[in-house]
Amino acid sequence: MINSVKINTEKIFEGLGVSPGIGFGKAHILESGTRDVVEYFIPDDKIRAELDRFEVALRESIAQLDKLRQKASALPEAAAEELGYMLDAHIHMLKGSRLVRGIETYIQNHGVNAEAAVKHVLVDITKGFKALDDAYIASRQSDIHQVAGRVLRNLTNTEHQSLKDLSDDSIVIAEELTPADTALMHPASVAGFCTLLGGPESHTAIMARALGIPAVLGAGELVGEVGAGDSLIVDGGRGKVIVNPSDKTLAYYRKQAAQIQEDISRLSHLRNRQAITNDGVKVILEANVELPLEAELVKENGGEGIGLLRSEFMFMNRETLPSEDDQYEIFRDFLLQMDGKPVTVRTLDIGGDKMAQSLIRDFGDSICSPLGMRGVRLSLNRPDILETQYRAILRAGVHGPIRILLPMVTSVDDVRQARRILHAVAAKMRHEGVELPQYLPPLGAMIEVPGAALAADALAKVCEFFAIGSNDLTMYTLATDRADEKVAHLYDPLHPAVLRLIQFTTQAAIRNDIPVSLCGEMAGNPKYSALLIGLGIRDLSMGASNIPRVKQRIMNIDATAACAHADTMMMQTDQTRTAMMLESFNSHFDQA
Ligand code: PEP
Ligand code: MG
Numbered sequence: 001m002i003n004s005v006k007i008n009t010e011k012i013f014e015g016l017g018v019s020p021g022i023g024f025g026k027a028h029i030l031e032s033g034t035r036d037v038v039e040y041f042i043p044d045d046k047i048r049a050e051l052d053r054f055e056v057a058l059r060e061s062i063a064q065l066d067k068l069r070q071k072a073s074a075l076p077e078a079a080a081e082e083l084g085y086m087l088d089a090h091i092h093m094l095k096g097s098r099l100v101r102g103i104e105t106y107i108q109n110h111g112v113n114a115e116a117a118v119k120h121v122l123v124d125i126t127k128g129f130k131a132l133d134d135a136y137i138a139s140r141q142s143d144i145h146q147v148a149g150r151v152l153r154n155l156t157n158t159e160h161q162s163l164k165d166l167s168d169d170s171i172v173i174a175e176e177l178t179p180a181d182t183a184l185m186h187p188a189s190v191a192g193f194c195t196l197l198g199g200p201e202s203h204t205a206i207m208a209r210a211l212g213i214p215a216v217l218g219a220g221e222l223v224g225e226v227g228a229g230d231s232l233i234v235d236g237g238r239g240k241v242i243v244n245p246s247d248k249t250l251a252y253y254r255k256q257a258a259q260i261q262e263d264i265s266r267l268s269h270l271r272n273r274q275a276i277t278n279d280g281v282k283v284i285l286e287a288n289v290e291l292p293l294e295a296e297l298v299k300e301n302g303g304e305g306i307g308l309l310r311s312e313f314m315f316m317n318r319e320t321l322p323s324e325d326d327q328y329e330i331f332r333d334f335l336l337q338m339d340g341k342p343v344t345v346r347t348l349d350i351g352g353d354k355m356a357q358s359l360i361r362d363f364g365d366s367i368c369s370p371l372g373m374r375g376v377r378l379s380l381n382r383p384d385i386l387e388t389q390y391r392a393i394l395r396a397g398v399h400g401p402i403r404i405l406l407p408m409v410t411s412v413d414d415v416r417q418a419r420r421i422l423h424a425v426a427a428k429m430r431h432e433g434v435e436l437p438q439y440l441p442p443l444g445a446m447i448e449v450p451g452a453a454l455a456a457d458a459l460a461k462v463c464e465f466f467a468i469g470s471n472d473l474t475m476y477t478l479a480t481d482r483a484d485e486k487v488a489h490l491y492d493p494l495h496p497a498v499l500r501l502i503q504f505t506t507q508a509a510i511r512n513d514i515p516v517s518l519c520g521e522m523a524g525n526p527k528y529s530a531l532l533i534g535l536g537i538r539d540l541s542m543g544a545s546n547i548p549r550v551k552q553r554i555m556n557i558d559a560t561a562a563c564a565h566a567d568t569m570m571m572q573t574d575q576t577r578t579a580m581m582l583e584s585f586n587s588h589f590d591q592a
Contacts, residue, residue: 010246015219016485017239018200019208022257023192024250025169027230027243030177037152039116042107050107054114057154058094064150065091068175068197086143093147099125115155122148166190171232173222179203179354180316183291187211192234194241196220201471201491201521202483203353208236209524209543210290212297216241218485267548271302275551281559283533285551286344286541288519292330295337297544302551305342306334307541308405308467308519311389312349315356324388324395331396342401344467344541346446347389347418349375349407353483370475375408375446380417390425397437405467409445409452415462419443448472448520453501456508466509467541470520474498493522494582495575499535503570506536517541526553530589531582533559534566556589 042050069087093099099121106117125144163172163184172185172193182204185193190213198204198217208215214236226232226243233242233253242249275283286307287298298306314322314330334343350356351367351374359367359378366372379386393404406418426440447453448469460466470493475482477498480490492498502518509516517539522528524542526549532540533554542550565585572578 009244010249011225011243013194013219013222013225013241013243015194015216015222015239015241016198016200016488017215017236018198018202018205018217019213019215020237021192021212021214021260022253023171023190023214023232023234023236024253024257025171025191025232026167027226027228027232028166028170028172029226029228030163030172030174037115037119038113039119040113042111042113044111047108047111050114051104053155054103054107054117054151057114057151058100060154061147061150062091062094064154065094089143090147090150093144094151099144099148115152118148118152118155163190171234173226177204179207179313180356182207182211182213183313183316185211185213186293187213192216192232192236194219194222194234196222197485199481199483199485199491200488201475204483206288206471206521206543207290209521209545210288210294212545218488264548267552270548270551270555271300273302273551273555275554277533277554277557277559277562279558279560281533282538283554284517284539285547285554286342286517286519286539287544287547288541289334289544292333294544295334299337301544301547303341303544303547305344306338307344307517307539309334309343309345310349311345311347312354312356315348315350315358316354318356319358321358321385321388324391327389327392328395331392331402332399335396335400335402338400340400342403344403344405344444345389345393346405346407346467347376347379348385349446351375351378351408370481376406376414376418377408379406380414380421383421386418386421387425390422391429391434393441394426394429394436395434397441398435402437403442403444403465405444405446405465407446407469408449408472409447409459410449411451411455412458412462415443415445415459419462444514446472446519447505448476450477450501453505456505457512460508460512460514463514465514466505466516468502468505468516468518468520468537470498470502470518470522473501473520477501492575493520493528494578496570496573496578499531499570499578502532502537503535510536515539524550526550526589527582527586529553530557530562530585531566531569533557534562534564534569536563553589 065087069084102121103117106121107114163181166189168189169191170189171191174195176197177193177195192214194216196219205215205217214234216234216236216239219241222241231244233245275285284304286305287303288308289298289306290310290313314327331345350359351372352370363373367374373381393402396402406415409415422440422443426436429436442464444465444467445459445463446469447456447466452459453473471482474491474493478490478495480487482491506516518532518537519541522532523540524546529550540550569578569581572581
């Protein structure tokens with residue numbers, strides 16, 4: 001529930017706190033700009049094709065707005081109405097309005113590219129508005145700029161480029177941010193961000209946590225309440241956004257931020273200690289990474305390796321696929337930075353909320369569907385992409401221990417096919433005289449689809465390791481979109497069905513004598529540590545900054561007690577009761 005309380009000039013808004021920490025800064029409202037548009041000449045015989053290209057960008061823009069419109073309808077009434085009204089106006093402008101007709105005519109009459117036509121028509125319309133000097137018209141002008149910006153983004157296949165050149169201490173405000181947008185943010189200049197839409201386990205939220213950027217998603221009531229340059233505080237732990245904070249509020253939050261910093265420093269002495277329970281059970285703590293700049297964080301936080309390298313981030317924010325060399329260099333650098341510690345590279349897991357423009361053109365809507373062409377399915381459908389990844393991984397494998405992880409595996413056949421391709425690629429590279437590691441890297445499967453979890457015994461026979469993806473496993477088991485704030489309350493990894501699938505997968509791995517880790521967001525939350533250890537997990541991979549807190553928790557746990565308690569919890573059928581039992585078990589350690 002999102003509430004707004006007015007205190008003097010200060011305003012407080014609430015949404016979903018998805019990335020803890022407190023950010024202080026100035027609002028940077030993310031609108032797509034029309035800067036840097038390149039103009040070029042289109043010959044007569046190519047005008048039709050240029051109009052078609054514009055038409056495709058229009059259709060994409062309308063589809064995006066329709067999607068936003070659907071999401072907006074679930075916000076609280078006032079916000080839904082306001083945002084809905086704005087989005088309707090935007091959709092309307094893209095359906096045969098003066099803007100659209102003007103652009104089409106401009107392309108035909110002046111023989112220029114669609115981007116340039118958008119820019120020229122926008123300038124004309126703006127001039128006309130200025131002459132009218134009317135407040136209502138002025139507000140429409142900002143809508144037209146936003147709409148034109150969206151069309152331009154779709155024409156040029158670019159994300160919000162303005163994220164790259166932010167001034168320090170910016171707090172980004174946007175209707176919605178994709179994981180690709182988030183990947184462009186640098187923690188040194190972004191003090192926090194808030195969006196009107198977005199769910200707690202979306203990849204945008206995961207990226208924010210990975211980069212240590214405080215973030216609040218789903219704060220729909222912010223619409224129209226923040227102006228560029230307004231002073232803001234983002235409390236990413238409690239899900240609050242404070243606009244124009246009073247001195248008293250500022251002082252309060254400065255104290256909170258100092259406390260958080262103190263807690264982080266207090267745990268820094270754990271960096272070189274092992275995570276061993278009170279009764280001597282060793283738990284491996286590794287890191288999940290997306291971007292090269294995270295390698296430093298892994299070391300700072302004492303990660304024992306990289307348990308999940310989400311390679312899809314290399315495919316975002318670019319129009320072409322990354323080359324073998326591009327990928328090799330990134331994998332090699334991670335391995336060198338990890339200095340002998342293992343790195344598990346997950347092959348491309350584009351799809352769902354993670355998007356790559358270079359692949360949308362080939363796969364269309366299917367790639368956007370969580371049930372469509374994504375994960376290993378896409379790689380098997382486009383073996384050229386998988387082969388390039390394998391080549392890069394095999395070359396990098398000379399520099400340190402590397403493993404290959406296949407995402408969204410659903411069947412034994414997925415793994416068999418992927419392994420056949422791996423062997424063929426290695427054979428070809430040997431023939432070419434390329435230096436390879438002595439042994440082929442272990443090939444493992446993400447267990448993140450209920451069908452794969454239930455088939456874990458069969459999969460264990462064709463895999464060298466498992467990594468349980470509790471984020472998707474929860475989503476698919478409960479049919480609850482992890483990126484949708486409307487159903488965030490239903491997304492619960494403590495649901496008995498999810499826990500049973502985790503337990504079953506873990507036991508299948510143990511029975512078949514292969515390593516198993518858990519690399520979903522549960523791994524990084526100390527609240528779940530005792531439960532996961534109780535279920536038999538001995539390897540957790542998480543956002544690097546969570547490692548110290550999870551390590552501290554593990555060092556206080558008695559694994560035998562955790563197993564006994566997990567057994568009792570697994571007899572529960574009511575998830576509320578399960579959560580209460582977990583809370584009561586954890587309370588011993590919370591006080592420790
Ligand atoms: C998961 O699904 O739990 C997982 C780790 O993969 P991702 O979050 O990248 O989908
Ligand atoms: Mg997943």
